[in-house]
Amino acid sequence: MIENIQHILASDEPLSRDQALWLLTEADLLQLGRLADEVRRRKHPGNRVSFVVDRNVNYSNVCESKCKFCAFYCDAESEKAYLLDYATIFAKVQELADLGGTQLLMQGGLHPSLKIEWFEELFRQLRQQFPQVQIHSLSAAEICHIAKLSGLTMSEALRRLQVAGLKSLPGAGAEVLVDEVRQRISPNKIGWQEWGEVMEAAHALGMRSTATMMFGSCETPVDIVEHLFRIRAIQAKTGGFTAFIPWTFQPHNTELGGKTTSGVDYLKVLALSRIVLDNIDNIQASWVTQGANMAQVALFFGANDLGGTMLEENVVAAAGISFRMSQEEIIDLAQSAGFIPVRRTTEYEILEEYLK
Incomplete structure (x- = not known):
């Protein structure tokens, strides 16, 4: 089987679901890693590893979705509930701009009273004050929720937010794109087809986006494979995804609970992602x-990007995981693994190369 798959990949042919499932469940970890690394080398022959200087601003922790895997949200009546005012958000973005940052990843929950006008005014002012910072914000679920609260269609809301200054979308809220899984972990959130519809609508407007997968909760290997093939199908249709980001469920402090996914399973899914998603760069x-050490290993299992510096991160931290890396540490991580680190924009334009 492995020789057959090697031949398919060398011929630039796509894998079948059965072949992908075999790789995930039967292939040796190092075999799988070598296959993914070969794909990565073909797509990125310059031995570069990219990153972006960004900040994740969580404008509110109030959320009606109440996902069972989330340790961050709270009810509107909770003493811990908050909603950042514009001045506080601007101060956070100023800190990002002062460090040469170029990406603002802003997300909150499905707030019961924030209509589209609140976001439009915020984005307009952010675009005016910080034109060098790309507003890469709001999940697909947030877009749908804002539209519903505001009496708009999803497409109308997306277009208005784009006019106000929203430039691109993160892939958040994908979890696993299988509704049976979504009903178990986030029954109040949009289904997988609605997630895909938001992404396709954004791509049709010229907005790029990332795609993600949160795995390690209650899904099966078949569900993981299905998720990857659904992402690949959307990309074949629109070409709008810039990157794919698989990450693991963090069970601490959550209603869902469970065990932490092993590093081996993380690397397997990461490698399979690189192999299956041949149409995403x-x-x-x-x-x-995963932390810095596992991220470094991931560079030999198909990954070519280290994401953002994330001057602030609250959602994963609420589940008891609080890794931090400065720009200097990211550069050192890539260099010490034998790669050339490059600073990029949200849409993967290279801004600076760091040679030893």
Whole structure:
């Protein structure tokens, strides 16, 4: 089987679901890693590893979705509930801009009272004050929720937010794109087809986005493979995904609970992602959930990107995981593994190369 798959990959032919499932469940870890590394080398022959200087601003922790895997959200009546005012958000973005940052990843929950006007005014002011910072914000679920609250279609809301300054979308909220899984872990959130519809609508407007997968909760290997093939199908249709980011469920402090996914399983899924998603250029290592050492190993299992510096991160931290890396540490991580680190924009334009 492995020789057959090697031949298929060498011929630039796509794998079948059965072949992908075999790789995930039967192939040796190092065999799988070598296959993924070969794909990575073909796609990125310059031995570069990219990253972006960004900040994740969580404008609110109030959320009606109440996902069972989330340790961050709270009810509107909770003493811990908050909603950042514009001035506080601007101060956070100013800190990002002062460090040469170029990406603002802003997300909150499905807030019960924030209509589209609140976001439009915020984005307009952010675009005016910080034109060098790309507003890469709001999940597909947030877009749908804002539209519903505001009496708009999803497409209308997306277009208005784009006009106000929203430039691209993160892939958050994908979890696993199988509704049976979603009903178990996030029954109040949009289904997988709605997630895909938001992404396709954004791509049709010229907005790029990332795609993600949160695995390690209750899905099966078949579900993981299905997720990857659904992402690949959307990309074949639109070409709008810049990168794919698989990351692991963090069970601590969550209603869902469970065990932490092993590093071996993380590397297997990461490698399979690189192999299956032949039409997406970039695969990102998740140092936020895996830490620096595993992120470095991931560079030999198909990843070519280390994501963002994330001056601030609250959602994963609420589950008890709080890895931090400065720009200097990311550069050193890539260099010490034998790669050339490059600073990029949200849409993967190279801004600076760091040679030893």
